[in-house]
Amino acid sequence: MTIGRLNHVGIATPSIEASIALYRDLLGATKIHEPFDLPPQGVRICFVDTPNSQIELIEPYGENSPIHGFLARNPAGGQHHLCFEVPDIHAAAADMKAKGAKVLGEPRIGAHGTPVIFVHPKDMGGVLVELMETPLGEH
Amino acid sequence: MTIGRLNHVGIATPSIEASIALYRDLLGATKIHEPFDLPPQGVRICFVDTPNSQIELIEPYGENSPIHGFLARNPAGGQHHLCFEVPDIHAAAADMKAKGAKVLGEPRIGAHGTPVIFVHPKDMGGVLVELMETPLGEH
Numbered sequence: 001m002t003i004g005r006l007n008h009v010g011i012a013t014p015s016i017e018a019s020i021a022l023y024r025d026l027l028g029a030t031k032i033h034e035p036f037d038l039p040p041q042g043v044r045i046c047f048v049d050t051p052n053s054q055i056e057l058i059e060p061y062g063e064n065s066p067i068h069g070f071l072a073r074n075p076a077g078g079q080h081h082l083c084f085e086v087p088d089i090h091a092a093a094a095d096m097k098a099k100g101a102k103v104l105g106e107p108r109i110g111a112h113g114t115p116v117i118f119v120h121p122k123d124m125g126g127v128l129v130e131l132m133e134t135p136l137g138e139h
Numbered sequence: 140m141t142i143g144r145l146n147h148v149g150i151a152t153p154s155i156e157a158s159i160a161l162y163r164d165l166l167g168a169t170k171i172h173e174p175f176d177l178p179p180q181g182v183r184i185c186f187v188d189t190p191n192s193q194i195e196l197i198e199p200y201g202e203n204s205p206i207h208g209f210l211a212r213n214p215a216g217g218q219h220h221l222c223f224e225v226p227d228i229h230a231a232a233a234d235m236k237a238k239g240a241k242v243l244g245e246p247r248i249g250a251h252g253t254p255v256i257f258v259h260p261k262d263m264g265g266v267l268v269e270l271m272e273t274p275l276g277e278h
Binding site for chain 1: 140141142143144145148150152157158161164165166167168169189190191192194213214215216217218221223235238240258260261262263264265266268
């Protein structure tokens with residue numbers, strides 16, 4: 001397996017609206033998408049574009065959101081994960097497992113509408129890594 | 140001010156060699172640069188290219204490295220900062236200060252050979268943000 005583009009950096013936040021204000025008003029980001037809910041994943045998402053990549057703002061959605069634990073440890077928010085593109089998610093999942101890395105769950109549809117997996121930070125130098133099948137028609 | 144490209148994601152690690160092995164052997168990164176020391180900044184650096192951006196692996200250099208504190212809180216390593224490009228670092232520093240954000244120190248030459256500043260995470264949703272003047276001749 002070979003990782004492709006750095007698709008996005010996931011940033012957890014207690015408030016997407018407050019984070020949008022920071023990226024728009026402090027950093028001057030000009031392309032900020034509409035936030036949307038992903039109830040099955042327990043998250044609310046907002047993409048902020050840079051010319052070459054994206055920031056994915058992530059707010060907890062619902063009581064069982066996996067983001068609550070992160071925010072309990074980092075109340076102001078912070079960097080949550082890195083997402084790299086791969087050509088085939090099932091091949092990537094099999095490759096990670098064959099190399100002994102812990103893959104969290106089975107491939108499922110992520111925020112970009114293509115399947116993703118997550119690799120446990122204990123196997124990636126403390127960094128939660130998302131692998132995402134490259135969206136069709138892009139790049 | 141308007142941020143440009145996501146130039147790199149900074150990842151702190153207790154061992155650049157161990158992290159290189161992860162990015163090369165687990166994720167299959169194919170373009171990994173030679174590590175080098177930046178004694179004035181107290182860091183050893185290694186860039187891992189993706190097709191659109193870079194990972195900057197950061198290991199402490201010397202007893203006074205600013206990375207020691209991060210690794211004390213995150214012994215396995217983890218995401219340390221995000222770096223966005225800006226056209227003019229002095230204009231960016233003035234703009235950040237005018238908007239009330241805490242800029243850490245004066246512009247200084249960073250790992251890419253162009254001047255950088257850092258914005259305190261308390262003003263950026265828990266994320267340490269580096270702003271880097273776009274390297275001449277790139278993009």
